[in-house]
Amino acid sequence: MFRLAHLSDIHLGPLPRVTMVELASKRITGYVNWHRNRRKHLFGNTLENVLTGLRLSAPDHVAITGDLVNLATRTEIEVARLWLETHFDPLKTTLVPGNHDAYVRGALGRTTAAWRPWLLSDSPAPDGSLFPSYRQRGPIALIGLSTANATLPFMATGDFGRKQARAAGQLLEKAKQDGLYRVVLIHHPPVRGAAKWHKRMRGIGHFSKMLKQHGAELVLHGHTHLDTLHHLKGRDGPVPIVGIASASQGPGGRKPMAGFNLFEIDGEPGNWQTIHRRMQLGTDGPGLIENPEGLIRFERDLS
Secondary structure, eight states: OEEEEEEOOOOOSSOOOOOHHHHTTTHHHHHHHIIIIIHHHBOTTHHHHHHHHHHHHOOSEEEEOSOOOSSOOHHHHHHHHHHHHHHOOGGGEEEOOOGGGGOSTTHHHHHHHHTHHHHOOSSOOTTOOOOSEEEEETTEEEEEOOOOOOOOTTOOOEEOOHHHHHHHHHHHHHHHHTTOEEEEEOSSOOSTTSSOGGGOEETHHHHHHHHHHHOOSEEEOOSSOSOOEEEEEETTEEEEEEOOOOTTBOTTSSSOOOEEEEEEEEEETTEEEEEEEEEEEOSSSSSEEEOGGGOEEEEEEOO
8 A cells, every 4th residue: 555645835934034126026915915814824833733744644655736935035945945855855755836936937947946856757858847747656656747837916827738738648648558556746726617717727628638638546736725626537537636725724714724635545557446534633732633524535446
């Protein structure tokens, strides 16, 4: 059995000192939003408690689906690199970026350079591109996609184009031929209506076509800060599309409490069994509990 943990939307805080030059951009809207909303409900010891629960669950691998930072300042990017180094072995952790990691023009290049060990494929692409990424861990193939891009103020959209869809489709096909359980990592939910218009993923049609042609066993995403489960049509049947609350969401907010997804994967090609558990912070103490509504069994029998 392979145990895969999934967390997302870390939004490391508190927000560092921001210069006037840095605020002379889209960052001013994020800065105001931070002080009006996010700082009230994120952080405290919430993230620390989530990481403690994560370690106790002893996963074989951890998937992080983006938004490590808030405004993608140089200081935040470096703090996030140190945070990753402290808590996550690059060989046992796969990361994809989110829209906050590409908050303004030029930020994505800095984040991917700083966090490169957690983004890299097992074998670098000939053209030097990072995405789609491909890692094999035991019976699992992790295929990382990037929807991160700088957007206009008040927008948080993501982009998934034909070129990345074609390349990811080839990796999905390779993994299937190798008899692997295929997990797709993406920040924005690739489901119509799952995010508001100004936060949606552009290119959902490309993603849907990719799944219909090549299939996958599981898709993990972040962005919405919600514990969600959707399904999309895949080549071999419905594919679970699973979201998760922000790993820093404390009590008192409109969004679900912080936690992580835990998947127990077993079986063989054509007959995979997956148990999905949602581990969530309780309201009565620092420990994580299994959300009784979050225990789901995915079974795929193509025999």
